[in-house]
Amino acid sequence: MFTVVAEDVTKTFREGRETVAVLKGASLHVEAGEVVALEGPSGSGKTTFLSILGCLLSATSGHVVIAGEKVDQARPSACQAVRRRHIGFVFQQFNLFPALTAAENVEYALNLKGVDGTAAKAQARELLERVGMADRMRFLPRDLSGGQKQRVAIARALVASPSVILADEPTANLDASVATQVLELFGELARREQRSLLIVTHDPRVRHVADRVVGIADGRIAA
């Protein structure tokens, strides 16, 4: 069963008179529980591809199916629903809410996905325990290290058990040993819970946790 199906995805950006074809027929299938690393030079369209899979950006053509649901950018509310139900994001910059504590950051994501009150509090605690952040629940992001922030972000991405986790350079802002820890945690969680994990990266360490490494070149995905 594929949780991510992308076929012949193209994306063209228009900048004034010029058009830039970034994706020229990119296809990718990811199975449940599979960890895939996506590599490629800077500017090759990795983030663009990830944004399309995550239903944040519309493809110019081609089609995308996430966990059996067709992603249709023409219907933003349907897109939002796919995102809410099936996708968790992890970012290079962590993107935690600076005004919320670690626990609240996770809890807020739960709220957005329809979990409220004490249930949300309990689940947030449990998720933070899973990423080893039980002792930092009440810390604000500014009081956490990079690795700790990324752990919180991972906990947040795991909220409501999404089928697909999309991570864009999750280790780029972390130093070597922390990056390895985070990656191992990430891989383990994905496999144990049968989540598909697509990691965009330049980091060779990702290869150690990935089941498969694909590259992107000239707007296409190559194995």
Added chain:
Amino acid sequence: MVDLGLKTLLFDKVRFLITVSGVAFAVTLVLVQGGLFVGLLDNSTITIEKLGADLWITSKNSPNLDFVHQFPDSNLYRARSVPGISRADNLILSFMQVALPTGAEETTIVYAMQDFSRWGVPWELEAGSLDGLESGSFVAFDESASKRFGPFEVGDYREVNGHRFRVVGKTRGAKSFTTTPLAFMDFHRAQELQPDLLSGKTSYIVVKLAPDADPAAVKAELERRLPYNDVYTAKAWAERSRDYWVANTGIGFNAFLTVFLGCLVGVVVVAQTLYTSTMEHLKEFGTVKAIGGSNLDIYRMLGQQASIAAVVGFALGYVPAELLKPVIAGAGLKLIIRPELTAVVFVGTVVLCLLSAIVSFRKVKNIDPALVFRT
């Protein structure tokens, strides 16, 4: 529910303070300007309200309480013969000159009646009494006159239109729109002082209805019997007087302008701080979307932030407006902040703050979703 909007708003305390003080400043400005406007207009018709007449008979097409034309005082008898009237009296309102010890002259507005005791004017006596006003050259001045005429006491003498009068009373709060102080004297004495103008004349006939009388019917009958006069209910006459000041002096426009500018200041401050704050948090909003939130979730958050800024700003702006009351009273002006004004300003503040959030809504709507991945 984690309150991301509130927590983010309070996270940057300095920004929050700037936002609410902007709102507060605008609120104070609008309340004070609005209150002064109401206060001025209140002065302009205070005697109409205090006198307690149900109907006012005026000369034809009188524009305003203070701008009088005289008409024969014998009209009073025709008025009195109308059924349904419990009392009707002549009332003179005339500008007269008071000589100052320095040799200069100041204007006063003289109210003259045969018997003030039956009517509600003057309504507050600080010293002396108006009893026996008719038995000599007696006058009562309003205490506010001391600002223009210099300090005076009951028992002092002052020259009014060249005649020596003994001050027998000192009233309080009796001022006109132009803040000219009022004076009170006997009806016939006033006629004697300005024979050319007032001999055999009166400025108004004020009418009190019998308890069971039908005001409309009495008014119609008065109009029939006095075709060269106008008849107004006290309320209509006060409104006409006020409208005159609003329309024919700058004050209406002036009040409108400051209120408008106050609102503008408030909107600009709130819109600007909300907008810069939105711009700074754009990535967070993008993140809200990425982790499953909708535009609506973000709009709600912005709306909530704007409302909080409005409510806190209003509260902070209301207090100084209240505190300014004694200061303004010290300057001889009246600041009247009626509940209606307060309510309008409150609702206006909230609405305008929400409107200024709309600028940010547009930004959020067009947010580049891939923003969340950017460094």
